[in-house]
Amino acid sequence: MTMIASKSRTPVEASALIRGVSPVLEVPFTDDGEVAFDDFRRVVGYVLDTGVSSVMFPGFAGEFYKLSEEERRQLTEVLIKEAASYPDVAVIAAVQDHATRLAVHRARWSVDAGADAINLLPPHLLAPSAAAIEAHLRAVLAAVPDTAVVLQYAPTETGTSLDPQGLAGLVRDHPNLALVKVESSPPGPYIAELGRLDPPILAVEGYAGVQLPDAFRRGCVGTQPGCSFTELYQEIWGRFAAGDLDGGDRLHARLLPYISYWMLDTERIIATEKMISFRRGLIGSPYCRPPRHELDGEDLAMIDRFLAEFDDLLPALD
Template sequence: MNKHYAALDICGVNPIVAMPFTSSGELDEGSFVRLLEHLATTQVQGATLFGIASEFPKLDDRERDRLAQLFVSTLAGSPLYRAMSVTDHSTEVAVKRARFYASLGVDALMLLPPFFLQPSPQAIQEHIFAVLEAVDIPVMVQYAPGETGLSISPEQLAAVATRYPHAVFKIECNPPVEYTREFLAHAPQACVLNGYAGLYMLQMLAAGGKGVMPGCSFSEIYVRIYRHWQRGEQALAEALHLTLLPYIQRWMGHCEYIIQVEKTILQRRNIIASDYCRHPGWALTAEDNKLIDTFIADFQL
């Protein structure tokens, strides 16, 4: 039985789970289970489903429900905390989905605030508060203005942290470091993680962050960096991160680009059967494919 997690337990390396499809674009449940089983062996601290890297806008409701159940059952009893993202733009639907995921036994939630048709700041705040009040498990409030077009000030986010002790904050504005410092100055008790492929991983840890939420195709590299940092081996952490940086800087040029790259790496590592991404997506070039081969060889994946 998984333990009950508090906000401060949501830390470390917490990859976003990719969504395997068959070559015809249907869900590949076998590859999904294999991917989860693989992640459970990588010594990551957690895993999150239905993030942007999970291609969540390209799933229907039936698929989401099935995947949610598979996710919780496959990782039951594993050392990972299991989180699922609530991405609905309706407050009422988001509350229902949050309660449903909690009822399945998930350890934490992630919440993408609504941005479609540009709701008012007050409406967004009420949406966040409603979901936080609907459950008592940790909720990672996601701040991704580049993807959503939605700006939230550090002071506004700090108000959420003060009001809801079970809130966690995934900050991925670009760059996130100064924003995080200002946020933590207002809410020093808050737990912060960073996504954005770990581009700012070490800077965010130095600023007071508690972990990183990258993609899932080379989680072992992030685990190694995180362990070096935990042991105070700053030079080793920086050297490894510096080796990774040119790759992720290129691939993070567009969300669809890195989603496709991550899927292709998973396929080449024989973790999933197909690297198919649902359309519209990103077509890799011959140069991209060559770089992926070099990456896998360089890091001995």
């Protein structure tokens, strides 16, 4: 296994890069379902060339739950190697293991491989107790004390509830807990509550940016959508960050009918983003490993309308 030297960023330095649009990378497959490593390199290069300062891998958008351990390790190493050419980009490596021992091992391995930060999804299979979840989080945070950790709060996908006051206690004991990725619905009130804590906790929002305007106004410092139309998210965020809230709202309002439908279930938006990447010429196949959402004629027509509407921001990539 090839190990790559870490950029050795402190938690503060790494968390400062997790701002604005922080895409979650997809995993391209061949039509036979094999990992398409060259296409993945192309995805990485495309995303980093849009000017983002961080990327996350692998998340739900990257079908992490359909990858073998060896595939996951190889893809993570490819990402870290490719990102080494972009010194101002932070690589966030995800840790979703249910067993605390495995989560600790993956977090340490990711840091040793060169990841700048860890995205930590709390354990959720078979409804562990609040005390068990807290112990798990503390163990992983303690295992990588010199690495920024982003805690992923995804109650829709996991059924896990995280009390903001409890998170404040974690930050006091583990200051490397740098941010929370909030994917509650809506995320805004939770983001605002995190900001009122002592110490306050920064937040990014996910869920394809469906509630991005409200989340921005309530204090989120970034968004973590999928990666197939990163330029569009960059334009929306850029308008908000520049103080053009009306302009950001208008562009988001055009995007909202699409992402609100696609986010009705996770497999739907995964299949949709793969097809968008395929139609743009970024990847060679839109294949998703089954079980998957099968795009029908209306789904494909909607993708065509989307690409036509935003063709000024989403050029062909082939």
